[in-house]
Amino acid sequence: MIPALDEEANLEALLPALVGRAGIECIVADGGSADRSVEVARASGARVVVAPRGRARQMNAGAASATGEILLFLHADTLLPEGFDALVRSALARPGVALGAFRLGICAHGIAFRLIELAVALRSRFLGRPYGDQAIFVRAEAFRETGGFPDLPILEDLAFVLRLRARGRVAIAPARVSTSARRWLSGGVWRTTLRNQGAVWAWRVGVSPERIAAWYHGCRTAGKVAAVTCGPGSPDSSSPSSPSLRGDAV
Secondary structure, three states: OEEEOOOHHHHHHHHHHOOOOOOOEOEEEEOOOOOOHHHHHHHHOOEEEEOOOOHHHHHHHHHHHOOOOEEEOOOOOEEOEOOHHHHHHHHHOOOOEEEEEEEEEEEOOOHHHHHHHHHHHHHHHHHOOOOHHHOOEEEHHHHHHOOOOOOOOOOHHHHHHHHHHOOOEEEEEEEEEEEEOHHHHHHOHHHHHHHHHHHHHHHHOOOOHHHHHHHHHHHOOOOOOOOOOOOOOOOOOOOEOOOOOOOOEO
């Protein structure tokens, strides 16, 4: 399941590695892109679902159209590791596991990015709180029984993880996704990190998601950074593949 909004360049890099793989159903949930995202997705052979804008709404719409027993939610600027489908099935087969995700790898050089990866690894392992950029995966049955992603303008991934964590453990697969560094490059590494943490803490103390979203997006630097794709030679990319599980759906 790939939520997309004006992700033409990233989809062109991502989809060829996913579409047509045995046992993989690739679904792009578009939220009203103004670029060629829909055209690129359809031309690749991916199924396109048009949904109201908003990552939670788009992912829920994509999940509703999926036929697989496992759902994997992948950001358009993130690549999956080789053999991701076997890793997903293995993780979900462990007793007591309710959902899972991958370790985070950021496609950029520099100690700051390695520290962020380490912090994410510790948070995921000891707090059981992976975020959406780690390619969250879950059994379709559990996803539907818990109502999918809550319809929030921000932090829908955290709210979903906490909801599923009440049903069982969180498994972190022993491989990394490779995600673009564009948000850190656009807003500044430490400013972006502090803004992310500020949004989480505001939510935890009861600030409404609408207010957090207005503040969060207001703090973002105007303008877009060009799409940054990861390949086998990128920093910390562990042989990235492309998104989606069919029989299972990405």
